[in-house]
Amino acid sequence: MNNSFFSRFTPKEPKFFDLLKQLSDVLLVASDLLTKTILCVEQEERMDYYRKIKEQERKGDQLSHRVFEELSTSFITPFDREDIHVLADYLDDVIDRINSCAKRIAIYNPKKNVKEASDLAGLVKKDAECIATAMEELEALRKNAIHLKARCKELHDLENQADDVYELAIIHLFEDEKDGIEIIKTKDILYELEKATDAGERVGKALKTIIVKYA
Amino acid sequence: MNNSFFSRFTPKEPKFFDLLKQLSDVLLVASDLLTKTILCVEQEERMDYYRKIKEQERKGDQLSHRVFEELSTSFITPFDREDIHVLADYLDDVIDRINSCAKRIAIYNPKKNVKEASDLAGLVKKDAECIATAMEELEALRKNAIHLKARCKELHDLENQADDVYELAIIHLFEDEKDGIEIIKTKDILYELEKATDAGERVGKALKTIIVKYA
């Protein structure tokens, strides 16, 4: 267990940490754009933000593909490579989910914005910030697993908060909205936002697997 | 392959088996509560059962977190630790899905209870019973993989049965219910119930991975 994560990657393979940090930067930008998409009321403006988020989604794709390419050409032991691959993949999934949220807002173009959608987008942004911090801390995993564990707990708590917000949102929606088609649209948007926080928690789970194996 | 699962955990690490059994006990309680939630007609009563199930969900969270904490402090080889982590996680996912079912019933508060929802809750309870038995049998995996394999098959069969029930439920729903909003609500509840049996089957898949590696 001593020839593990930390010793194998640093300083021989610092590029993986760097690529993961770049991925978390893309996630930060995308999540910030999402909080703005949520507030738009015109379809054109919604489409504009969706296109901006889609650009980030493509950057995320390219970065996670680069991680894959680096992994399949670098000399690192197979076991570690898998964990990096999964982590990059899950990070990219959060960006994909943010893209799906923005897409639904743009293509559904709902008549109203419900307050809870903003709250959920705020939680997704907190996920992104937490993940960005975790990517900073990953390099020092062996010395400071305690920080990374706190990050996992935070991602888990954010997901629980999102569950509660989603719950209230649905209760209000069925009470306040009588137009069936608007209910379908708003429910789907809220659902996708809540799924984005699930994807954030999954990053935490991938980090936990790494902690369990290497800390 | 001889220094595997069984020999590493017993008698050195019996606590993992014990924690997994505790998780499956929580699952049993939650699934039993779900069969009762399904029969309620008043929102207050539905909310009461949902709160009771949510308590179990929190217990499940704490237990799966304890598995994680134990894994990251105990001396066990990385490979095994990962499998225990995944198994505890998937068990916890079934409890989470039961919680989602109860939540939807409570917050959607549908006008009618369809018969197939009870049937699906009954299948989820059978999943829980099957998983509880599997957790008893896990300790003797190397001697008796045949029992555990039967459990995996059972979880797979229960999921197939749930598929068929869900199918019929949807056909009946579109035939019998004309209120679009009630269709949305009941369809979503049925969907979540069916997903709970998917989560049950995933526990079977995690067990299969363990069988493939250690039996």
Next chain:
Amino acid sequence: MNNSFFSRFTPKEPKFFDLLKQLSDVLLVASDLLTKTILCVEQEERMDYYRKIKEQERKGDQLSHRVFEELSTSFITPFDREDIHVLADYLDDVIDRINSCAKRIAIYNPKKNVKEASDLAGLVKKDAECIATAMEELEALRKNAIHLKARCKELHDLENQADDVYELAIIHLFEDEKDGIEIIKTKDILYELEKATDAGERVGKALKTIIVKYA
């Protein structure tokens, strides 16, 4: 890394490659049937195709179960066994998703067929063809990872195309269809078709994990 995948399986264990190819053949048949299901207008005809696809789904189940049985009785190292298990599982998931698509068409029995549903079914068929080619190429992984990598990219691109088609389909659906219940039905069918291409991409991800570890 030299005693890896290729050397362990060939010629000692050619049956896994053969079983995976058989699975991909079932997938080809199922995806071809799906393109025909999409064009039906009568419920009886839709049900007929669904039953035919369900037969394929059962074949897929049996084959992936055989992979599991072979894995748990053959002498192969645990690590490799897991990857084969996951790959067979994900292949089977694509077949399951095709089955779900056909099921929804048969049990929802929508009034109209939207053009984009055919387009999506066409993309699922391309997924199946790509996966079938990949299963041919898997045996020569160590010599020719470049081919397999191209397959992963193709599955990723097909998923992106499906995303775009789905997006347009939803925009058109909310513009053209005013019947709430028909919107629910068509949206759910389109969603499931798009999920089938997600499942196709996941096969690509399982292949990437194998490339990362063994190529």
